Structures are given as structure tokens and as C-alpha cells.
Amino acid sequence: MQAQAIQLKGATRFIILSELIIPFILLILGVLLGLFQVLARAGILKTDGILGINYYQGLTLHGVINAIVFTTFFAVAFGNAIMLHQLQRPLKMGVQWASWLLMVGGTLMAAWAMLTGRATVLYTFYLPMVAHWTFYLGATLLLIGSILPYFLDWIPNTLAWRRENPNAKLPLAVLGNLVNFTLWFLIILPLATTVLFQMLPMSLGWLQETNVLVSRTLFWFFGHALVYFWLLPSYIMLYTMLPKLAGGKLYSDPAARLAFLLFLLFSIPVGLHHQYTEGGLSSGWKLWHAFLTFMVAMPSFITAFTVAASLEHAGRNNGAQGLFGWMSKLPYWSKEGDRWLFAYFISGLILFLFGGITGIVNASYNMNLVVHNTAWIVGHFHTTVGGLVTLSFLGMTLFLIAKLRGVEVKAKSLALAAPYLWMVGFVIFEIALSVAGLQGVPRRTNLGLSYLNPVMPDHYRPDWLFWSHVGALGGMVAVLGFIFFTVSLVGTLFAKPVKQPEIDFPIAEAIHDQPTPLVVNLRPWVTATLLLIAISYTYPLYESMTRGIIANAPGYRSEGNSLQPPQPPQEQTRLPE
Amino acid sequence: MDRFEKRAMALALSLVLMFFGLVVYAAKGLQADLPTCLPYKREIQRGNFTEVGPKRYQVDAVAFMWSFDMGQGNTVTVPRGAVVDFYVTSRDVMHGYHIDKTLANLMAIPGAVTYARVKFDKAGEYQILCHEYCGLGHQNMVGRIIVE
Numbered sequence: 097m098q099a100q101a102i103q104l105k106g107a108t109r110f111i112i113l114s115e116l117i118i119p120f121i122l123l124i125l126g127v128l129l130g131l132f133q134v135l136a137r138a139g140i141l142k143t144d145g146i147l148g149i150n151y152y153q154g155l156t157l158h159g160v161i162n163a164i165v166f167t168t169f170f171a172v173a174f175g176n177a178i179m180l181h182q183l184q185r186p187l188k189m190g191v192q193w194a195s196w197l198l199m200v201g202g203t204l205m206a207a208w209a210m211l212t213g214r215a216t217v218l219y220t221f222y223l224p225m226v227a228h229w230t231f232y233l234g235a236t237l238l239l240i241g242s243i244l245p246y247f248l249d250w251i252p253n254t255l256a257w258r259r260e261n262p263n264a265k266l267p268l269a270v271l272g273n274l275v276n277f278t279l280w281f282l283i284i285l286p287l288a289t290t291v292l293f294q295m296l297p298m299s300l301g302w303l304q305e306t307n308v309l310v311s312r313t314l315f316w317f318f319g320h321a322l323v324y325f326w327l328l329p330s331y332i333m334l335y336t337m338l339p340k341l342a343g344g345k346l347y348s349d350p351a352a353r354l355a356f357l358l359f360l361l362f363s364i365p366v367g368l369h370h371q372y373t374e375g376g377l378s379s380g381w382k383l384w385h386a387f388l389t390f391m392v393a394m395p396s397f398i399t400a401f402t403v404a405a406s407l408e409h410a411g412r413n414n415g416a417q418g419l420f421g422w423m424s425k426l427p428y429w430s431k432e433g434d435r436w437l438f439a440y441f442i443s444g445l446i447l448f449l450f451g452g453i454t455g456i457v458n459a460s461y462n463m464n465l466v467v468h469n470t471a472w473i474v475g476h477f478h479t480t481v482g483g484l485v486t487l488s489f490l491g492m493t494l495f496l497i498a499k500l501r502g503v504e505v506k507a508k509s510l511a512l513a514a515p516y517l518w519m520v521g522f523v524i525f526e527i528a529l530s531v532a533g534l535q536g537v538p539r540r541t542n543l544g545l546s547y548l549n550p551v552m553p554d555h556y557r558p559d560w561l562f563w564s565h566v567g568a569l570g571g572m573v574a575v576l577g578f579i580f581f582t583v584s585l586v587g588t589l590f591a592k593p594v595k596q597p598e599i600d601f602p603i604a605e606a607i608h609d610q611p612t613p614l615v616v617n618l619r620p621w622v623t624a625t626l627l628l629i630a631i632s633y634t635y636p637l638y639e640s641m642t643r644g645i646i647a648n649a650p651g652y653r654s655e656g657n658s659l660q661p662p663q664p665p666q667e668q669t670r671l672p673e
Numbered sequence: 674m675d676r677f678e679k680r681a682m683a684l685a686l687s688l689v690l691m692f693f694g695l696v697v698y699a700a701k702g703l704q705a706d707l708p709t710c711l712p713y714k715r716e717i718q719r720g721n722f723t724e725v726g727p728k729r730y731q732v733d734a735v736a737f738m739w740s741f742d743m744g745q746g747n748t749v750t751v752p753r754g755a756v757v758d759f760y761v762t763s764r765d766v767m768h769g770y771h772i773d774k775t776l777a778n779l780m781a782i783p784g785a786v787t788y789a790r791v792k793f794d795k796a797g798e799y800q801i802l803c804h805e806y807c808g809l810g811h812q813n814m815v816g817r818i819i820v821e
Contacts, residue, residue, distance in 0.1 A: 144809070152806060218806050222767045224783060225808075308767070309785050351678055372707050374780045375761075375787030379700075379709035386696060390689040397685035401678065456689075461696045462705040465776045469769055469804035536773045538804035546812040555815055557800075608675055639710055646716050649783035652766050652808075659738070659766065659808040 099182050099267070101600035104500060108180070109597055111192050113500050115173035116493045118200060119166040120585070122207070126161035127578050129154040134525075134571030137541075138564040139548025150657045151542040152216050159219025160210060163481055164235075165203055167326045168242045170489045171280075172199070174329050175273045177496060179250050181599045182267040183257045191248040198241025205234030213657040218540065220319070221295070223311045225659060226651035229299040232291050239284050246277035265616070268352055269336045269603070275356045276328035278622070279321055282629070283364060287318035298651045304662070305648035309376045309640040316367035317633060324363040324392075326481050330488040331355070334403050334441060340604035341438045342426050344410025349606035351402045353615035355395040361625050362392035365632030372464045376644025381636050382461065388632065389459040396452060403445065409607065431508045434602050439512050440491025443519035447483030450526050451476060469540075471567075472533025475526040483522055487515050490581055498588050502595040506587030507580075514581035521574030528567035535560055708779060708787045715786050717762045720744045730757045736768035736781035739810035741801060747816040753796045755820070761787045769804035772818060780805065793820040 104112075129149070135141045136151055145151055172195065180187055209215040214228035221227060254270065290311045297303040335352040339345050346352065368385035371377055411422020427435045428442065454476040457463055467473060498505045505511055529537075537560050541547070546555040548564060650662040700706045720742030721733040730751055735742040742764075743749050751757060761770045763781040770779040772791065779787040781803075793799075801816035 150809070152809065152811070155806075222805075225766050308783050312782070348674065348678055350674055371780075373778050373787070374782060374785070375708050376710055376782065376785035379707045382707050382709075383697070383700070387693055390693050393689055394682075394685060397689075398678075398682060401681040401685075405677070456692065460692065462700050462707060462776075463696070465705070465707070465778045468778045469771065536771070536800075536802065538769070538771070538802050540806040540811070541802075541804070542812045546815075552813075554817075555813070608678075612674070644710050645784050646714055646786070647784040649765075657809060661765070 099184060099601075099603065101598045102181050102184060104180075104597050104599060107189050108187055108192070109500055111187075111189075111196055112173050112176050112599075113497065115169050115176070115196070115199075116496055117589070118203075119161075119169035120493060122161045122203075123166045124582065126158050126166070127575060129158045130162070131571060131575045133158065134568040136544040137548075138568035139544045139561065140565075140568060142544040142549055144542065144545060150213070150216065151545075152218065152540075153210065153213055153657050155540065156216055156218050157210050160206065162486075163219060163326070165238070167481070167485065167489070168238060169199065169203075170493065171276065171325065171329050172242050172245060173496070174332075174489075174492060175250065175277065176245060177599050178269045178273050178332065178601070179253060181601055182270045182603075183253055185253045185257060187245075188249045188252070191244055195241045195244040198237045198244070200241075202234040202237025202239075202241060205230040205237070207234075209234065214654055216654045216657040220315065222315070223290075223294060223298070223306055223308050224649040224651045226295070226298050226653045228654070229296060232296045232299055236288065236291055236296075239287070243277065243281055243284060246274075246281065250274065250277070265611070267603075268346075268349060268606075269332050269601075271353060272328055272332040272335070272356050275360050276325060276332075279328070279360055279363060280325050282625070283318040283321040283325070286314040290314040299653075305650050307641065307645050308649050309374070309645045310637065312371060312374070313367070313377070313633075313637055313640045316370040317364070318367075319370060320367045321364045323477075323481060324359050326485045328356070328359065329492075330444065330484050331359075331399060333488050333492060334399065334445070336603050337601060338403065338438070338441045338604075339406040339410060340602040341435055341441070342407055342410035344406055344413045344604070346604045346606040347402050347405035347409060348608040350608065350610065350612040350615055351398055352606075353612070355398045355402070357615060357618075357621045358395040358398070359392070360621055361628065362388055362394070364625065365629050366392055366459075367633075368636060369459050369461075369464070372461065373468045377636055377639055381632075381639075384632060386459060386461040388628075390456075393452070393456060393459075400452075406604075429512055431512070434495065436505065436508055436512050437491050437495055437602075440487045440515045443515035444484035444487035447479040447487070447519055447522055447526075450523065451480035451483055454526070454530065455480065467533055469538060470533035471529040471537040471539060473539055475529030475533065475567075478522055478529075479526045483519075487518060491515065494581070494585055494588060496599070497585065499599055500597050501588070501591070502593040502597045503588055503591040504594065505584060506591050507584040510580040511584035514577045514584070517577030517580065518574045519577075521570045521572070521577060523570070524573060525567050525570030528563045528570055532560060532563040532567060535563065537564065705776060708789055711786055711788060715760065717760060717786060722749050725758075728752060728755045730755055732757055732759050734759060734761045734770060734781070734816075735764050736761065736770060736803065736807075736814075737764040738766065738808050739803070739814035741770070741803075741814075741816040743816065747801075748819065749817075750819040750821060751793060753820055754792070754794060756790065756792045757818075759789050759791065761789075766807050767805050768807050768814070769802065771802045771804045773800040773802065775799065778804075793818070796820045 209231035215231035416425035722744035803814035
């Protein structure tokens with residue numbers, strides 16, 4: 097059953113369009129700050145800030161905007177569009193407005209805190225650094241707003257669709273989207289626990305000291321599955337749209353469903369692999385999380401096979417001969433219809449190859465000791481979240497804006513060149529930062545002021561100069577691609593409408609589509625997920641609350657970008673004599 | 674699922690299991706293991722450097738904004754071939770403790786102690802880098818181990 101194009105107007109159209117445009121405006125700032133960072137990290141700029149924005153304040157903005165605000169807004173907008181198109185049922189506008197107001201209001205609060213130097217705590221905001229309360233409350237509102245449509249709109253709509261189509265299989269994109277937001281809901285809980293019971297009370301001055309290790313453990317309970325929350329919308333596009341754009345069909349529908357469900361199962365109980373180098377947690381449990389991290393590589397391996405098989409099928413459909421001929425018969429540079437989107441997916445996939453390999457290195461327990469918190473990590477996630485995720489999100493943003501405005505994409509050549517420049521830039525960046533990381537270059541450091549500054553004899557490391565410069569070159573190439581993209585997007589945004597606004601995704605049919613009971617009933621998967629989380633996190637959390645920690649830590653407030661030490665305990669007011 | 678798919682999955686699974694087996698071998702067989710929860714409570718208030726035996730040393734390192742206190746300031750000197758036990762903690766916010774060119778790559782957590790043992794076989798100077806953001810002076814936070 098193929099879903100038809102769905103006409104859109106009024107509030108639904110406004111909500112989806114603005115959920116794409118608002119984060120994109122912020123993303124421009126985020127990307128420009130990234131450019132400043134590569135220049136500072138190469139020692140080309142030796143300054144503590146630019147245009148009144150301190151380096152670490154800019155790094156906070158770069159991380160929060162690019163990795164949290166842009167991705168969350170996009171996931172909601174894309175989820176809305178997918179549910180609308182695939183289920184052919186209207187969105188519930190009351191829910192959508194509430195979600196919109198919470199997300200936009202929360203983002204503005206957090207942005208105020210960051211821009212005024214009251215939340216220079218980086219996007220991991222580790223305690224006992226304490227940001228202004230508006231930062232935590234803003235982030236909380238953004239997350240609550242992002243989960244509302246799942247509970248109050250998408251689930252009721254899916255159940256209603258089920259009642260109307262009792263024998264039909266849930267559309268693959270809907271399954272992917274529901275899995276993604278189920279994951280999102282499950283991981284918001286531990287994050288909310290540390291934000292509401294530790295960070296916010298400290299920020300408001302209600303709590304003077306707190307357990308740092310337990311906060312970190314709760315943060316990474318959330319933090320690693322977060323990357324799958326970014327990734328799954330991309331996987332939905334790879335499974336449902338890429339094969340059709342390439343001119344073929346999805347190789348296997350059950351394999352795609354299995355991949356989504358394996359992500360649900362394995363992506364949460366792996367957070368300790370971000371805490372390998374911390375005391376206070378037993379290495380045995382770290383090894384268990386390492387094992388599960390290897391297991392969560394499985395759905396990505398399945399995806400690699402299914403996507404490659406689908407592309408081979410498409411290439412042969414397009415007339416390819418021989419074993420590898422199909423690779424040359426794909427629409428790498430096609431301006432026909434929606435096919436330009438292919439360039440975004442294929443560039444993202446090439447980057448993700450690097451991301452997957454470096455990710456397995458990071459997960460590898462003791463091998464992590466070589467790369468932990470070095471530039472290697474920065475290289476890694478700029479090919480995952482900065483690679484496949486960003487490219488597919490940008491491509492889909494442009495696609496949806498064109499559809500929702502009823503226009504053709506403007507400056508298509510620039511829109512086609514953009515993902516390739518981004519890809520080349522980040523391949524250079526990734527190789528450079530990997531080598532630099534192996535040389536010991538640290539991750540979150542303004543190198544231009546210290547290690548790459550010849551006037552700092554205790555710090556200066558001339559052996560780090562070369563690869564840091566190569567990294568800066570990669571960053572500049574990628575930013576050029578982003579400028580091309582922005583030109584095309586702005587042109588599309590202000591072009592004169594020529595059609596009715598609509599949503600119509602190019603959804604591929606499947607070659608192998610036999611019913612597979614294992615992937616139809618979702619209840620056992622959710623039960624197994626909860627069980628595995630309980631097994632993997634009960635003891636580490638107990639340990640971080642008792643054995644691992646010796647003393648609670650007082651908070652250090654971010655004010656004017658610097659961290660203010662805690663006030664000495666106030667003397668007791670003297671009793672009247 | 675067709676047979677190509679099954680083969681691809683079996684291959685992928687054997688690959689990740691092989692990686693995991695190698696990781697376990699490196700950890701338990703070659704002793705390249707991760708920091709763990711100390712079996713006793715050890716609170717460190719200030720830095721300390723002690724010789725505990727022939728060519729055996731213990732360093733208590735307290736990280737703070739923005740240097741390391743290791744008993745004699747931010748530098749310790751040990752002879753070549755020394756085996757050094759590092760106990761690392763923080764006095765204020767999160768810090769990092771990465772001894773360049775070694776596997777000692779640790780987080781300094783306020784209220785917790787992280788432990789690692791390093792054998793220094795090569796003479797030279799080893800920078801200790803703070804690799805976790807800890808405020809505006811983070812980039813200046815460096816220590817040193819001199820192996821003679």
C-alpha cells in the first residue's frame with residue numbers, strides 16, 4: 097500500500113516548517129563557531145574568543161545547538177511529517193502547539209543563559225560545574241516538548257490506524273519513528289533524574305553539595321542512546337527513501353525492522369563505555385557494557401548490508417553490468433525531481449564508514465585508553481552526528497521546505513555540491529584529528545593559547561602543528577559546503593510558490609517482504625529492553641552511590657564564562673543577647 | 674530472510690565476537706585493564722609523592738583549577754624503569770589526567786579516586802594533560818613527569 101501525497105495548509109504546515117527553520121537559523125551560528133574552533137585549535141588564531149564569545153562559551157553553543165537543538169527539532173518535525181504522510185491521519189493541533197511552545201520557549205531560555213556566559217559548561221554540563229537555572233529548565237522544556245507528540249499524537253493515531261487496517265503491516269517508517277521516540281522517552285528519564293534532583297536544585301541554591309559520579313552515570317545512561325536518537329531518522333531515510341531515489345527497491349523489509357528493534361534493545365545499556373577511564377566503577381561492569389556496545393554494532397552491520405544490496409539492485413536496474421558496475425550507475429549528480437537528495441545520503445554513508453570503524457575502536461574497552469578525550473573522539477563524532485546525521489537532516493530539511501512551500505529547490509547545483517564538499521571536508525578532518533588524537537592532542541582545549549603557542553615553553557608541542565593544520569583545512573572545506581547549502585535553502589525559502597504545499601516522500605517498495613513474526617509483535621522487545629537496562633545499570637548505579645564515591649562535591653557556578661567557587665558557609669546569625 | 678542476509682549477519686556477528694575476544698585477552702592476558710572501583714576507601718586531601726620500595730613509587734595527584742598537586746608541585750622525577758602507582762582525584766570540578774605516551778588516561782572526579790599503574794622504561798619528559806574542560810584556564814593545565 098503506497099501512501100499518497102498529502103496536502104497541507106494552515107497551522108500544520110506552519111508547525112512543521114518552523115520546526116525546520118528555527119533550528120537552522122541557530123545552526124548557522126553553531127557552524128560558524130565550529131569554524132572559529134578549528135582555527136583556534138590549529139594555532140592559526142591565538143585568542144581566547146571571537147566577537148565577544150569566549151572559546152569555551154562558543155564550544156558550548158556549538159555542541160548544544162548542533163547536537164541537541166538542531167537534532168531534536170528536526171526529529172520532531174520529521175516524525176510529524178512521516179506520521180502524517182504514512183498514516184494519512186491529521187495531526188492533533190492542540191498537542192502540536194503545546195509541543196512547539198515548550199520547545200521554542202525552552203530553547204530561548206537556554207540560549208539566553210549560554211549567550212550571556214551563565215552556562216559555559218559545554219554540552220555535557222558535568223557537575224559540579226553549575227549553570228544558571230534557565231539553562232537546565234530550558235533544556236528540560238525542550239525535551240518535554242519533543243516527547244509530547246509521541247504520547248498524545250503519534251501513539252493514538254497509530255492505534256486508530258491499526259483499528260482501521262487490522263491486517264496491514266505497520267509502515268516501516270512509522271515503526272522506525274515509534275522505536276526512536278520510545279528510546280527517547282526511556283533515556284529522558286535518567287537525564288531528568290539528575291537534572292531535576294541534582295543540577296537544578298544546586299543551580300537554585302537549594303542544594304550545596306552533590307554526588308558527581310552518580311550524575312555522570314545517569315548522564316551517560318542518557319548520553320549514548322542519544323546518538324541513536326540522532327541516527328534513527330537517518331536510518332529511516334536510508335531504508336525507505338534511498339532505494340527509491342537510487343532507482344530500485346529496498347532489499348529486505350524484515351531486516352530493516354529487525355535493525356530498528358535491535359537498536360531499541362541494545363542502544364541504552366552501553367553508557368559505561370563513556371566512563372571507561374573513571375574510578376569508582378568496577379571494570380567488570382565496564383566490560384559488560386563493552387560487550388553490549390559490540391552488540392549494538394550488529395544493527396548497523398545489518399543496515400550496511402541491506403543498504404548496499406538495495407543500491408546494487410538499483411544499479412543493476414539502471415543497466416549496470418559486472419560485479420561492481422552498479423556503483424557507477426547511481427544518481428550521484430541528478431537534478432531530476434527529488435533525486436538530488438541521493439547526494440546527501442551517499443555522502444553521509446561514506447562518512448559513516450569512518451564513523452563506524454572509529455566507533456568500534458572507541459568501544460574496545462582497553463583500546464579506549466589510547467583515545468579517550470583526545471582529538472580522535474572529535475574526529476569520530478564529526479563523521480557520525482556531523483556526517484550521516486547532519487547531511488541527511490540538512491537534505492531532508494531542504495526537501496521538506498521545498499515541498500511545504502510548493503516550490504522547486506533553487507540553486508540545485510549548489511545544493512548538489514554541498515554534501516560532497518561537506519564529505520570531503522570531514523574525511524580530511526577525521527583523518528587529521530585521528531592522527532592528532534593518537535599523538536595525544538586533547539579534545540576540548542583552546543590549543544592556540546597553549547600547546548600550539550611558541551611563547552608557552554611548558555606547553556608548546558610543535559609535533560602537533562601539522563595535523564592540527566590539516567584538520568583546520570578540512571573544517572574550512574566543510575564550511576564552504578555549508579555556505580553552498582545555505583544559499584540554496586534561502587533561495588528555496590523565498591522562492592515564489594508554483595504548486596500546492598504538500599508532503600510526499602519517495603517511499604521504496606521491498607523485494608523481500610515476507611511476514612516475519614519475530615518483528616511484528618513489539619511487546620517482547622520492549623520487555624527485553626527494560627530487563628537488559630535493569631541488569632546493566634542496577635549495580636553500577638548502586639556502586640556510584642556507595643562504594644565508588646567518598647565525598648560529595650560543592651558546585652562551581654558559571655558567571656561571565658568563568659567558574660565561581662562556592663561561597664564559604666555563611667556565619668550563623670548571632671542570636672539576640 | 675534470504676541466505677545472503679543470513680550469511681552477512683553470521684559474518685558480522687563472528688567479527689564483533691572476535692573483537693570482543695581480543696579485548697578480553699588484552700585486558701586479562703596482557704594486563705592492559707581499565708581503572709576499577711578500589712576495594713577500599715581512600716580519601717586524598719593533598720598531593721603526595723612517596724618511594725614505597727626499590728624503583729617503586731606512589732603518586733597521589735590532586736587536580737585543581739588549573740594545575741596538579743603531586744606533593745612537589747606539578748612535576749615528579751623518577752628513575753628509568755620505575756613502576757609508579759597513580760591515585761588521582763580532584764579538589765574542585767572534573768579534570769583529566771592523561772600522561773602523554775602512556776596508557777594512563779584517567780578522569781579526576783571530585784569525591785572519587787581513579788587508579789592506574791605505569792612502568793616508565795624510557796627516559797625523557799612526559800607531559801600530563803588535563804583533557805576535560807574545567808574553566809577558562811583549562812588549556813594551561815599541565816603537569817610533568819621526568820624520567821632520568
